[in-house]
Amino acid sequence: MNPFIFQQKRLRTSRGSTLLTFVIMLPVVVLFVGLAIDLGIAYLAQAQVAKAVDASCLTGMRNYYQGTAQATAVAMAEFAANYGQPLWGAGPVTPTITFGTDANNNRNLTVNATAITKTFFIRMLPQWQTLQVSANAQATRANLIMSIALDRSGSMGIAPPSGSGGGAVLPGAVTDFINDFANGVDTVGMVSFASAVTNNVPIGTNFQTPIINAANAFVYSGATFTLGGLSNAYAQIASVQTPPNENVVKVCVLFTDGYANTSQDSFKVPTATLLQFGGYDSGTDVGFFNATGTQVGDESNPSGYSLGTKYTPTLFYSYFMGKSQSVVRANVTVDAAYRCIQIANAMRANGIFVYCIGLSSAASGVDQTFLQQVANDPAGPGYVPTAYDGIALIATSPAQVGQMFELIASKVLLRLSQ
Numbered sequence: 001m002n003p004f005i006f007q008q009k010r011l012r013t014s015r016g017s018t019l020l021t022f023v024i025m026l027p028v029v030v031l032f033v034g035l036a037i038d039l040g041i042a043y044l045a046q047a048q049v050a051k052a053v054d055a056s057c058l059t060g061m062r063n064y065y066q067g068t069a070q071a072t073a074v075a076m077a078e079f080a081a082n083y084g085q086p087l088w089g090a091g092p093v094t095p096t097i098t099f100g101t102d103a104n105n106n107r108n109l110t111v112n113a114t115a116i117t118k119t120f121f122i123r124m125l126p127q128w129q130t131l132q133v134s135a136n137a138q139a140t141r142a143n144l145i146m147s148i149a150l151d152r153s154g155s156m157g158i159a160p161p162s163g164s165g166g167g168a169v170l171p172g173a174v175t176d177f178i179n180d181f182a183n184g185v186d187t188v189g190m191v192s193f194a195s196a197v198t199n200n201v202p203i204g205t206n207f208q209t210p211i212i213n214a215a216n217a218f219v220y221s222g223a224t225f226t227l228g229g230l231s232n233a234y235a236q237i238a239s240v241q242t243p244p245n246e247n248v249v250k251v252c253v254l255f256t257d258g259y260a261n262t263s264q265d266s267f268k269v270p271t272a273t274l275l276q277f278g279g280y281d282s283g284t285d286v287g288f289f290n291a292t293g294t295q296v297g298d299e300s301n302p303s304g305y306s307l308g309t310k311y312t313p314t315l316f317y318s319y320f321m322g323k324s325q326s327v328v329r330a331n332v333t334v335d336a337a338y339r340c341i342q343i344a345n346a347m348r349a350n351g352i353f354v355y356c357i358g359l360s361s362a363a364s365g366v367d368q369t370f371l372q373q374v375a376n377d378p379a380g381p382g383y384v385p386t387a388y389d390g391i392a393l394i395a396t397s398p399a400q401v402g403q404m405f406e407l408i409a410s411k412v413l414l415r416l417s418q
Contacts, residue, residue, distance in 0.1 A: 045117045046133035049093065052083035056095060057111040057137040061417040064107065064141050065182040068099045075111065083113075104245040107141040107185065142247040142416045144186035147203060147236040149229035150174070150215065151256040153194045155361070157220030160398075164257035164361035167220045169398045174215040177405040180413065183208040189236040190214060194221060195262060197228030203236040226260035227336050230343045230374070237352055249415050250352040252344075253408055254374065255401075257359040259367055260336040337370050344374040348388045355411065356392040357404045368394050 060075030079095045095113040102108060114134040150170065155163040181188060189203030190211045200214040201207060233252045242248050344354050356375045358366035372380025375390035383389070391411060393404040 041119075042117050042131040042133050045115055046135060048083060049113050049115050049133060050135035050137075052079045052093075053095065053111050053113050053135045053137045055079070055082040056097070057109055057139045058417060060097060060099075060111070061107075061109045061139040061141050062413050064099075064109070064417075065180055065186075065413070071099070071109075072097050075109070079111070079113065102140075104243060104247070105143065106247045107143070108138055109141070110136065110138045112136040139417055140247060142249045143242075144181060144188065144251065144412065144416060145203070145237055145240045145242070145248055146181070146186070146251040146253065146412070147189045147191065147233035148174070148177075148211075148253040149226075149233040149255070150190065150192045150218075151194075151224060151226070151229070151258070152192045152218045152220050152222075153224045153256075153258060154221050156218075156257055160361050164359050165398045166257045166359045166401060167218065169401045170218070170255070171212075171216045173402040173405045175212045176402060177409050178208050178211050180406075180409040181208075187240055189233075191229055191232040191236065192218065193225045193229035193232075195223045195225060197225055197232050199232055199236070203240060223262045224256060224258045224260060225262040226254070226256055227263060227339050227343065229256075230254060230340055230347075234343055234347050234352070237347070238350065249412070250350075251412055251415075252347055252352055252354045253357070254354065254371075255357045255359070255405075256371075257361065257366060259333050259365070260340050260370070261333050263336045263339060337367070340370070341373050344376070345387075348376060351388070353388050353412075353415070354390045355408045356390065357395065357401070357408065358392065359395045359398065359401055366394065368392060 056075045056079035059078040060071045063071040063074045066074070075097050076095065079093075083093060093113050093115045095111050098110045098112075100108050100110070112134070113136070114132060117131050117133060119131060151166070156165075156167040156170070157163065159165045159168070178188065184205050186207075187203055187205050188201075188207040188211065189199070190201040190207075191197060191199050192214075201210045230252070233254070237250050237252060347354055354375050356371040356377075358368060358371050360366045360368075369381060371377075371392035371394075373382055375392040376384055376387050377392045378385075378389055380392065391408070393407060395401045395404045
């Protein structure tokens with residue numbers, strides 16, 4: 001036999017076998033390639049649903065203060081905005097949104113969603129004509145324990161440039177701020193300070209209307225006893241007892257338009273009366289005040305109080321302050337600021353975030369560095385990275401006060417839903 005002819009016949013036989021094998025395997029190859037493509041499409045669809053679910057869950061939880069009905073509507077809208085146009089034949093999706101409370105009284109929100117995608121290559125098999133993809137997310141909202149300390153000193157009631165004018169805008173700013181939180185769920189109280197401090201609204205869960213009414217009733221007069229405001233706010237927060245496993249965020253919010261220019265202590269006088277000792281933001285006047293905030297004397301004439309030769313006003317200040325031998329406004333302010341920072345440090349050591357808002361004006365001014373230290377603001381001097389960090393915001397006009405309160409509200413709400 002001719003060798004060439006034999007090899008040619010064998011080659012033709014081999015080609016025939018390959019073609020037959022290819023024809024037999026082609027449907028299997030197409031099926032596997034189609035399965036890979038269809039599963040890839042389903043994976044992308046699932047990622048789209050998951051993104052929408054996550055956004056919906058966080059947004060709904062952050063709007064919990066509006067009530068579950070409104071928070072649900074906001075969560076639905078957020079899901080629709082993030083889900084966008086369905087991928088590759090997936091139909092419209094309506095998520096399931098459920099608010100609840102766990103065994104430790106922590107509020108939570110669960111969002112579930114399922115999408116159906118059409119297949120293109122494996123639909124030849126009846127059971128593979130569509131694929132189902134699902135996603136779910138859950139967010140927990142901490143309960144809030146908060147006290148707000150508001151300045152009602154004399155400069156607040158005087159329009160610029162003689163005063164800050166803060167009194168004209170504070171009630172509206174407080175109303176908007178307090179409505180950002182969940183009445184009946186969160187625990188909030190309010191104190192205010194001028195020459196004396198007042199616990200306007202006891203800390204509790206029914207807080208919105210009492211705080212709004214109290215802020216609208218403020219009478220602006222006197223000095224700036226910031227220390228008293230912070231101390232009483234701290235006491236309000238510390239008075240709230242929570243179960244060991246309840247998720248809570250504790251917050252103090254301070255608003256002021258001037259320097260901390262007043263201190264209070266138990267002075268060694270014959271009547272053992274609790275006095276306030278302070279001055280104003282300009283000049284060198286230093287006044288003595290009784291427990292109701294009435295000025296009863298100054299450093300040269302402490303009328304009504306016979307201090308005796310041992311406790312002259314100069315030594316009197318040195319006795320309880322330990323800072324200076326001179327009774328002047330600057331020293332009172334330095335010591336009051338020091339005490340405020342110590343109270344704020346004690347709050348942070350007990351798990352409390354401190355946020356500050358200052359209203360600056362030509363008449364009163366505001367010490368931004370002091371507020372940054374009170375808040376442990378990362379932008380300020382002496383920031384302690386290992387302590388709870390806050391923020392100190394400065395409004396340069398009364399018109400900005402509401403914006404500053406809303407920025408603080410957003411910071412607090414973010415912490416509640418992290």
